[in-house]
Each structure stands twice: as C-alpha cells, then as structure tokens.
Amino acid sequence: MKKKLILLIAAALVLSLFAGCRTDGPEPGTTPTGGGGVTEPPEEEMYNFANGKYQVNEQGFPTAPYDYELPISTTDEVLSFWTVVWSPQHLPEEGYGSMDFPEGERELTGVNIEYVVVPFESRAENYSILLNSDDLCDIMTQATAYHPGTYEDAIEDGFWVNLYDYIEYMPNYIYQATFDPDDELTYETVFYDDDMIVAFYSMLNEALIGSNYLARGDWLADMGKTNDDIVTWDDLHEMLVGFKANVETCQFPFPLLNTLDMGGLYAFTSFDTLPYVDPFNIGPVYIIDGKVQHSHITERDREFITMINSWYNEGLIDPGWSNYSNNTNYTDKTVTGQVGYIYGSPGEVPSLEAAITNDGDASFVPIKKPLKEPGQTIHLGGEVARISYGSSTISATCENIPLAVTWCDWRYSPAGSFYASWGPEGILWEKDENGNPIATEWALSNPNGLAYAWACMLYAINSLAEHGMEDGSRKYAFDGGERLEAIHYYWADYKYDGAYSWPVGINFTAEQTDEINSYASDIVTYISENYLAFVDNSKPLSEWDDYVAGISALKLDRVLEIYQEAYDAYMAEKNEEAPEV
Numbered sequence: 001m002k003k004k005l006i007l008l009i010a011a012a013l014v015l016s017l018f019a020g021c022r023t024d025g026p027e028p029g030t031t032p033t034g035g036g037g038v039t040e041p042p043e044e045e046m047y048n049f050a051n052g053k054y055q056v057n058e059q060g061f062p063t064a065p066y067d068y069e070l071p072i073s074t075t076d077e078v079l080s081f082w083t084v085v086w087s088p089q090h091l092p093e094e095g096y097g098s099m100d101f102p103e104g105e106r107e108l109t110g111v112n113i114e115y116v117v118v119p120f121e122s123r124a125e126n127y128s129i130l131l132n133s134d135d136l137c138d139i140m141t142q143a144t145a146y147h148p149g150t151y152e153d154a155i156e157d158g159f160w161v162n163l164y165d166y167i168e169y170m171p172n173y174i175y176q177a178t179f180d181p182d183d184e185l186t187y188e189t190v191f192y193d194d195d196m197i198v199a200f201y202s203m204l205n206e207a208l209i210g211s212n213y214l215a216r217g218d219w220l221a222d223m224g225k226t227n228d229d230i231v232t233w234d235d236l237h238e239m240l241v242g243f244k245a246n247v248e249t250c251q252f253p254f255p256l257l258n259t260l261d262m263g264g265l266y267a268f269t270s271f272d273t274l275p276y277v278d279p280f281n282i283g284p285v286y287i288i289d290g291k292v293q294h295s296h297i298t299e300r301d302r303e304f305i306t307m308i309n310s311w312y313n314e315g316l317i318d319p320g321w322s323n324y325s326n327n328t329n330y331t332d333k334t335v336t337g338q339v340g341y342i343y344g345s346p347g348e349v350p351s352l353e354a355a356i357t358n359d360g361d362a363s364f365v366p367i368k369k370p371l372k373e374p375g376q377t378i379h380l381g382g383e384v385a386r387i388s389y390g391s392s393t394i395s396a397t398c399e400n401i402p403l404a405v406t407w408c409d410w411r412y413s414p415a416g417s418f419y420a421s422w423g424p425e426g427i428l429w430e431k432d433e434n435g436n437p438i439a440t441e442w443a444l445s446n447p448n449g450l451a452y453a454w455a456c457m458l459y460a461i462n463s464l465a466e467h468g469m470e471d472g473s474r475k476y477a478f479d480g481g482e483r484l485e486a487i488h489y490y491w492a493d494y495k496y497d498g499a500y501s502w503p504v505g506i507n508f509t510a511e512q513t514d515e516i517n518s519y520a521s522d523i524v525t526y527i528s529e530n531y532l533a534f535v536d537n538s539k540p541l542s543e544w545d546d547y548v549a550g551i552s553a554l555k556l557d558r559v560l561e562i563y564q565e566a567y568d569a570y571m572a573e574k575n576e577e578a579p580e581v
Contacts, residue, residue, distance in 0.1 A: 071110025202390030347453025
C-alpha cells in the first residue's frame with residue numbers, strides 16, 4: 001500500500017474562474033454509488049466493452065493486446081476530462097475539444113468528452129477547489145500529484161475509483177503492466193497494491209531516458225573535442241570554461257534549473273545523492289546500507305553544492321538560474337548562443353538548431369551523466385522506465401465508470417495507441433512510400449514556431465499529463481531522425497546498479513502519512529529557501545552547519561524515522577536484505 005506524500009496547496013482563487021466538472025447527461029444505465037463502490041455494468045448492447053472477450057493466463061492477466069470493436073459507445077452521455085495544454089497560445093478560440101485529435105478520438109470511439117483545460121500554474125489550486133466542493137471531473141489527469149492525502153484515502157473517502165474493481169474492462173493496460181516479468185517498475189507502479197490500481201499512467205512502448213543534457217557540438221568541435229570526451233565533472237567544467245572563453249556570445253554557458261535537477265529524470269546523481277529540490281514534496285529520499293537518507297543535508301550534498309557555488313562564482317552559471325523551471329524559460333538564450341549546456345529532449349533538437357540563425361553549423365549533442373571519476377557505477381536515480389509523467393484517475397462520482405475505464409484503456413490498445421501517438425493523418429504525419437508514418441513538413445516547420453516535439457503533445461497524446469501508450473518513434477519519423485533517436489540510447493550508456501534507490505513498493509500507514517504531512521510544509525519551504533540559496537551566495541557556505549541544524553528543528557529526524565519504519569516493514573515483507581555497496 002504505497003502512499004504518495006503530497007503537500008496540499010491552499011486554494012485562494014475565485015471559484016467562478018473555473019468550470020465545474022460534473023456533467024449531466026442521459027441515464028447511462030449505471031447505478032452511481034457516490035462512495036467509490038462498484039457500479040452495476042450498463043446495458044451491454046449500447047457498448048463494445050472488453051469484459052469476457054479475451055483470454056487470460058493462470059494469474060488472470062490478459063495474454064495479448066485487445067483490439068476493440070468500434071465505436072465503444074453508441075450513447076449520448078458525456079464524460080468530463082480535467083487536463084492541461086502546455087502551449088495554450090496555440091489553441092483555437094473554440095477550445096481544445098474542437099481540435100482534430102480530440103474530435104477524431106470521439107468519432108472513433110463514440111465517447112463524448114467535455115474537456116476542462118486548466119493552466120498548469122493553477123492546477124494545484126484548482127484541484128483543491130474541486131476536491132473541497134466534491135466536484136471532481138469524471139477523469140482527472142495527474143490527480144496523483146495534487147491529492148493532499150494518501151491514495152488509499154482518496155479511494156476510501158469516495159473521491160477516486162479503485163480501478164482494480166474494473167480490471168476486466170482494461171485488458172490492454174493490464175497487459176502492458178504484466179507481459180514482461182522482468183519489468184518490476186512498471187508492474188509495481190500500476191499495481192499500487194495487490195488489489196488496488198490507482199491510475200492509468202502514461203507509458204512508452206520502450207523503456208528509455210526521455211530527456212537529459214545537451215551541449216553545443218559545434219563549440220566542442222572548435223575545442224578539438226566531442227561529447228565522448230565529457231565524462232567527469234572535471235571534463236564538464238573544462239567544457240564550460242572553454243565555451244565561456246571561446247564563444248563571444250556565451251558569457252554564462254550553464255542555465256542551471258531552479259530545482260537544480262529534474263525530478264524523476266535525474267542527471268546529477270554521481271555524488272550519491274539526489275540534488276533535485278522538489279517544490280511541493282518532502283524528499284527525495286534513498287537508501288544506503290539499509291539506512292534512509294534525505295537529500296540536501298548530507299556531506300555529499302555539501303560537496304555537490306560547494307562545486308555548483310564555485311561554478312557560479314566563476315561565471316559559468318547563468319545569473320538568471322532561479323527563474324528557470326524548465327528549458328523553455330531560456331529558449332531565447334539557447335537560440336542566440338548565450339548558453340551552451342542545456343536540458344532538453346531529442347525531439348527539440350531540430351527546431352533549436354534551425355532557430356540559431358547566426359551560426360549555420362550549430363548542432364546539439366547529448367552529454368551523459370557526469371561522473372566523479374571514469375568508470376563510476378551510479379547507485380541511484382538511474383532507472384530507465386516505460387512509465388512517464390502523465391496519469392489519469394477516475395472519480396467515484398462518474399456515472400458510468402466502465403465507460404470511462406474503457407475509454408482510457410483504448411489508448412493502450414494497438415489501434416488506440418497508434419492514434420494517440422500520431423493523431424489523425426495529415427497533421428503530424430502522412431504515409432511514406434512504404435505506408436509507414438512520416439512527419440509532415442507542416443509539423444516539422446510549424447508556422448507558429450512550435451517545436452515538433454511539443455507539437456506532438458498538442459496534436460496527439462499529451463503524455464506529459466495524460467494517460468496512454470506513446471510510440472517513442474513518433475518524434476523521429478523524418479529524415480535524420482535516427483540521429484535524434486540515438487540520443488536516448490547514448491544517455492542510457494552508463495553503469496547503474498540501483499543499490500541506493502528507494503523501492504517503488506514502499507508502504508506507509510495513514511497515520512504515518514498524516515504525521516509526515518504535518519511537518520511537510522515547513523520542511524519543503526525551508527529547503528527551497530535555504531539550500532538553493534547556497535548556489536549564488538545568497539547564503540554563504542560557512543552557514544552550512546547552521547542550515548542543517550535548522551532543518552533538524554523542523555522534525556526532519558522524525559520524518560526519517562517514519563521512512564525507516566516503512567522501509568524496514570517493506571523489506572521484512574519482501575524477506576530481502578538491504579543491498580550494500
């Protein structure tokens with residue numbers, strides 16, 4: 001019974017700014033429970049559900065993907081869908097629901113969706129408002145990140161559906177979670193407990209590192225180097241010093257993110273800690289020799305932040321770093337040659353290279369996780385996963401839960417995942433001479449300046465927020481795409497044993513979660529305001545010991561005791577010994 005510890009962000013927005021999420025429609029033939037119970041299945045002749053139509057193995061899991069007979073529904077009922085759009089400036093006046101992708105999905109499945117699109121910056125507050133007013137939409141994307149309590153509480157309190165109760169309606173999702181017995185990460189993410197499935201998580205058809213760091217390959221070539229030469233932190237430092245010295249436009253080559261690293265896609269883990277500063281949650285935590293460790297307070301963290309501070313003092317880090325929550329915040333500096341070591345995804349590379357008009361030889365190359373020494377084995381933060389950021393939960397107030405479950409599951413089916421990945425023909429893709437999908441010129445050279453990778457998130461599945469299975473090759477279906485796809489595999493070329501990683505299947509009780517959450521706000525705020533201050537001398541490193549003492553006064557020691565209790569219980573249940581290195 002894994003618990004997700006989420007900080008409740010107080011809602012201070014006017015209710016009228018947000019659309020309500022309950023949708024009244026024709027009676028679908030279900031029996032609403034209002035409390036998370038199982039609804040009676042609707043009249044089958046109105047739907048093409050999967051239950052009872054596929055083979056299962058001895059464990060009760062599907063033995064193959066399931067192709068739905070379409071349409072899934074022939075009724076007029078409407079499901080409300082709470083989501084986000086990363087590039088809202090490109091939405092038509094009629095709203096997201098009028099675009100070709102959602103319209104095509106409706107025509108194929110017969111399921112009517114009312115889209116409630118909320119700006120990313122307002123999602124936490126809006127979720128809190130909807131939760132407190134008991135007005136959640138039928139399907140809620142990334143509710144797992146915004147819910148203030150445990151996942152069990154969300155189900156037991158009648159907010160979310162336990163999808164396990166409807167497991168027969170989602171053969172494709174369950175197949176993707178169970179067909180590979182070695183993929184424990186996917187299985188334990190999907191199966192929150194043996195009899196609990198919390199959400200539909202977005203997946204990739206192949207496990208890979210989706211994003212990491214890139215550098216100006218042409219600048220490296222001018223230094224007589226390639227990306228293969230950048231192995232250690234010393235190598236990275238030498239590269240940044242060379243960029244600063246040799247490139248006239250590049251005064252501050254490294255636009256450090258204001259979280260120091262990216263959560264879940266860690267790049268800087270060779271100090272045997274996770275420097276990522278989570279703005280909402282306690283952590284990250286990890287295990288060394290069976291003992292729980294909290295990032296940002298160890299001597300390893302002091303060593304890392306001291307190095308970063310020295311780079312800042314050398315002028316290698318952009319002074320505007322505290323404003324950079326993601327790489328789009330410094331795109332203008334990237335394309336004008338002001339920075340040369342950036343976070344990004346392979347799909348962004350073509351548009352960035354094309355936008356650098358002052359240098360026709362501009363190129364970006366992948367840079368691996370920097371090591372303290374060549375040949376180092378990384379012990380944490382190096383998992384290569386199929387699970388992505390997006391997720392969708394189904395609300396207990398949904399009047400036709402089997403339909404909502406089936407609609408979500410369709411995006412994991414062979415036909416549904418293809419449509420979700422590529423969208424309707426003629427926008428992102430067209431057929432090549434062999435009948436295979438290839439990107440359109442319009443998508444590659446979007447007249448609105450939308451990078452192809454981000455166009456995929458608007459004109460097809462938004463896998464950074466929503467459920468579904470994404471074909472990772474969709475972002476590289478053009479001449480030269482092979483170079484970009486190879487970046488994923490280059491990033492994954494390092495030694496990793498996961499010896500210090502926090503187990504996916506960890507357990508907390510409701511009482512433990514409540515106690516941790518009672519301390520969370522003060523601890524999260526303290527770390528954000530103080531640990532990050534060491535980067536740019538807002539707080540001198542001479543005050544490190546006082547900083548550590550200060551966080552101890554906020555009951556972090558007690559929090560770690562609770563984590564240790566949960567870890568020990570998990571290991572006892574698994575009958576395993578804690579790994580040692």
